[in-house]
Amino acid sequence: MISNRMKGLTFCFFVLFTSTVFAQKFAIKGQLTDSTGTLPGATILILLQKDSSLVQFGVSNANGLFEIKNISQGDYLFKVTFVAHA
Numbered sequence: 411m412i413s414n415r416m417k418g419l420t421f422c423f424f425v426l427f428t429s430t431v432f433a434q435k436f437a438i439k440g441q442l443t444d445s446t447g448t449l450p451g452a453t454i455l456i457l458l459q460k461d462s463s464l465v466q467f468g469v470s471n472a473n474g475l476f477e478i479k480n481i482s483q484g485d486y487l488f489k490v491t492f493v494a495h496a
Contacts, residue, residue, distance in 0.1 A: 436481045441474045442490060448474030452492040459485040 438456070442449040454476050456466040465486065470476040 438478045440476060442470050443474055449492050450474055452490055455489040457487040457489060459487050
């Protein structure tokens with residue numbers, strides 16, 4: 411059953427990109443929220459843009475915060491999935 415929260419879910423997130431100079435790897439950090447608050451336990455997927463293959467993934471914590479490390483420079487899709495329980 412889909413809850414009312416899922417029907418009108420609008421994701422607002424703030425993503426910070428940081429880099430490590432020597433390794434040329436990046437981290438993606440942010441907080442996932444919607445109109446009712448944070449999104450704990452949301453799954454974050456980093457996919458290659460050309461074929462949607464999985465590069466890296468993570469899960470947001472109880473405050474909706476997440477960090478995905480060791481991302482090489484490239485073109486990616488950022489996908490978030492969240493299942494709420496009514």
